[in-house]
Amino acid sequence: MTPDKRMKGSQALVAALEHEGCEVLFGYPGGVAIPFYDALYDAKNLRHVLVRHEQGAAHAADGYARATGRVGVCTATSGPGATNLVTGIATAYLDSTPLVAITWQVRSDLIGTDAFQEADITGITLPIVKHSYLVKSSAELPRVVHEAFHIASTGRPGPVVIDIPVDIALGELAYRDADSIDLPGYRPTFKGHIKQIRAAAKAINEAQRPVLYLGGGAIASEAAPEILRLAELRRVPVATTLMALGAFPETHELSMGMLGMHGTVTANYAVHECDLLINLGARFDDRVTGKLKAFAPHARIIHADVDPAEIGKNVTPLIPIVGDVKQVAAGLVKELEGMEWAPERTAEWLARIAARKDEFPLHYEDPKDGKLAPQRVVQEIDRITGHDAIICTDVGQHQMWATQYYTYAYPRQFVSSGGLGTMGFGLPASIGAKIGRPEKTVIDISGDGGFQMTMQELATAVNYDVPVVVCILNNGYLGMVRQWQDLFWNKRYSFTCIEVQPDFKLLAEAFGAVGMTVTEKDEIEPALREAIACGRPAVIDFRTSAAENVYPMVPAGQEITEMIGGQGRKGRKS
Amino acid sequence: MKHTLSILVENKPGVLTRVAGLFARRAFNIESLAVGLSEDPRLSRITIVIDGDEHPVDQVTKQLHKLINVVKIRDLEPDNSVSAELLLVRVAGEGDKRTEALQIAEIFKAKIVDVDRRAITLRVVGANDKLEALLELLQPLGILEVVRTGTIAMGRGRG
Numbered sequence: 103m104t105p106d107k108r109m110k111g112s113q114a115l116v117a118a119l120e121h122e123g124c125e126v127l128f129g130y131p132g133g134v135a136i137p138f139y140d141a142l143y144d145a146k147n148l149r150h151v152l153v154r155h156e157q158g159a160a161h162a163a164d165g166y167a168r169a170t171g172r173v174g175v176c177t178a179t180s181g182p183g184a185t186n187l188v189t190g191i192a193t194a195y196l197d198s199t200p201l202v203a204i205t206w207q208v209r210s211d212l213i214g215t216d217a218f219q220e221a222d223i224t225g226i227t228l229p230i231v232k233h234s235y236l237v238k239s240s241a242e243l244p245r246v247v248h249e250a251f252h253i254a255s256t257g258r259p260g261p262v263v264i265d266i267p268v269d270i271a272l273g274e275l276a277y278r279d280a281d282s283i284d285l286p287g288y289r290p291t292f293k294g295h296i297k298q299i300r301a302a303a304k305a306i307n308e309a310q311r312p313v314l315y316l317g318g319g320a321i322a323s324e325a326a327p328e329i330l331r332l333a334e335l336r337r338v339p340v341a342t343t344l345m346a347l348g349a350f351p352e353t354h355e356l357s358m359g360m361l362g363m364h365g366t367v368t369a370n371y372a373v374h375e376c377d378l379l380i381n382l383g384a385r386f387d388d389r390v391t392g393k394l395k396a397f398a399p400h401a402r403i404i405h406a407d408v409d410p411a412e413i414g415k416n417v418t419p420l421i422p423i424v425g426d427v428k429q430v431a432a433g434l435v436k437e438l439e440g441m442e443w444a445p446e447r448t449a450e451w452l453a454r455i456a457a458r459k460d461e462f463p464l465h466y467e468d469p470k471d472g473k474l475a476p477q478r479v480v481q482e483i484d485r486i487t488g489h490d491a492i493i494c495t496d497v498g499q500h501q502m503w504a505t506q507y508y509t510y511a512y513p514r515q516f517v518s519s520g521g522l523g524t525m526g527f528g529l530p531a532s533i534g535a536k537i538g539r540p541e542k543t544v545i546d547i548s549g550d551g552g553f554q555m556t557m558q559e560l561a562t563a564v565n566y567d568v569p570v571v572v573c574i575l576n577n578g579y580l581g582m583v584r585q586w587q588d589l590f591w592n593k594r595y596s597f598t599c600i601e602v603q604p605d606f607k608l609l610a611e612a613f614g615a616v617g618m619t620v621t622e623k624d625e626i627e628p629a630l631r632e633a634i635a636c637g638r639p640a641v642i643d644f645r646t647s648a649a650e651n652v653y654p655m656v657p658a659g660q661e662i663t664e665m666i667g668g669q670g671r672k673g674r675k676s
Numbered sequence: 677m678k679h680t681l682s683i684l685v686e687n688k689p690g691v692l693t694r695v696a697g698l699f700a701r702r703a704f705n706i707e708s709l710a711v712g713l714s715e716d717p718r719l720s721r722i723t724i725v726i727d728g729d730e731h732p733v734d735q736v737t738k739q740l741h742k743l744i745n746v747v748k749i750r751d752l753e754p755d756n757s758v759s760a761e762l763l764l765v766r767v768a769g770e771g772d773k774r775t776e777a778l779q780i781a782e783i784f785k786a787k788i789v790d791v792d793r794r795a796i797t798l799r800v801v802g803a804n805d806k807l808e809a810l811l812e813l814l815q816p817l818g819i820l821e822v823v824r825t826g827t828i829a830m831g832r833g834r835g
Contacts, residue, residue: 228694229701233744236690253744287686287747411738 106276111240112141114277118247120147121279124175126537128159132179133219134268135206151566154558156183158530160190160203165531167199168517169492170538173255177204181219185226189524192230194261196521197345198318200254201261210267224265232260240273248280257290258409259322290408294425294433302404302421303437309378311451312338318345319383319407319427321513328431335438337448339455341369343384345520348510353489358455362390363656364502367462370662372455373398381405383427386416396661406430462668464506469647474623476500476575476646480507482626483545483573491543494532496552497523499581502652504547526555532570533563543634550576550600560613563639571633572641574606577648585651610641619643679733680759680829683722683740684714684748691745695722698743704736708826719747723828752829759829763807766797768818777817784810795820
């Protein structure tokens, strides 16, 4: 243990962050944040990235966390700085990503007086944090930081807010690294109960039509190797949620792709017909289940989740297992390895799934208006990056095409706001992802709407030489809302057309990034290759057709077999 | 069916807000709530009564468990617990009405804690159904004001 050292609260915070292994934080200074920024000025092992809006700091930290599995850290000043983080904190909460948000607060004796730039940020964020702290003394800073990292990253991960009054940063303390935890009310269960695991293994062994349904917990717990082993051991076909893309390689013959509202025909029918549904780390979200009563009607259900509150929340499983997906999957493999099993058991089922994959592939046609098919752009990104890029997205049609037409091969490859559905997430998240995984090509697939919500972060990317490639699928519309208006609201396109747009190429150049515009099919590949090779932040404005809708689609609240555009029109995925 | 949850929490600022906020966010209704220190000064005990028909108690307790400051939760069954609530009630009382109010107070072992020419104030401690019965009898006399603490409860035997 390091000897106690007298220092200021601000310096102690830097020391505590470094002790937790934090290598980068994303932030924006302000009045009461100055003492901390002064300490950061001398920090040796802690890099600060100055974003252009606090929302960008939260999303960048979140993108960093999703791409690396480490805790993402952001900081903002009191009042508006802190409230600008709120969307990013809520995004992390809904997708259970480990985020520590450090907000600065007015002097302790001014709290509650409506002082300049005062906002009750612990109060405002109460419903969207895993936990929060309002620090009361300088001496508790090391412990609070240690606890915050522990809480954010263990059990079901989530965001933790640390709100620090400026006098706490100025006060002195005897610093010592905090290594112990005293949280009597926080003891997440990691190991599934062996009896439940045995029961689940028996059910898997007996099943004739099993399906693995993977959720974000599969990625959060780093369970991909165990899940691959489990799926192969009993030849179980795999469907993933949006949050689990990459938890099972889509290049694998047992992969059925994504399920749910814009899932594949194969995955949705498999869930509908299966006799055993094995949910590992998913939460029976309405975008996956559609009409809950009609979901997996013939199946016995196994549900494993590290959060006991998820089990029984929407669906009552036959075999509940409270535990970390990695450990549960490993336990299942161990049990199954000792059981007798014949491959004929699921042969008919696998043949049925293979036939369906062949009959109902994802498909599209080139649009009649001569503009680009957005699906083709994503497919080209997939082909050119060899299934290996980290893909970040905003929210909407482009996001769904990014789930459908990119082939995810490894965990943490897909960085997207699933639960909250936050537009403007993509660009800042891609900056965080690239900083965390500099060896990977990082592509932000965005829409013209979402990109304009946080496009100022291009300056951040240029400032810090973070060569992300932004691919705007530009159809001049808020496409997903337009799609709903098209299908369900008599084509009344109320305020979904973005009538005035900047020239994204010139805009990128104005920021000091590379800008390109692509209107022709045969320009897609060279533009992508150039953008990836140039080693600078780049924006490609792909002019895509507004008439394209995302199919298949299960209308909200319907049974997942009631798909629009999922009929067996033969086509090729590539 | 009503459920009485006894929740042991860390005695720290903001903990009650977290518990109450959770009920609001998850759209659970609280019938009554009482808070106070426990035998350990580091811990407080919150007693919450909820309607179990309206919300699955299992889901309420699981969500409560997720709050970092919540240490322990018990769902106290009526057969295995003792419970009480303190009630103050001011009743209009002149002449015959006053006599009747005093008789009712006697039956319920309620204490008269304040009297003036127009009204008397009773204090009574008891289980929820006893207090309801008292209020029902006092109703025709004219209840002017009611203040209740909310139920507190404790498991029987080993506690």
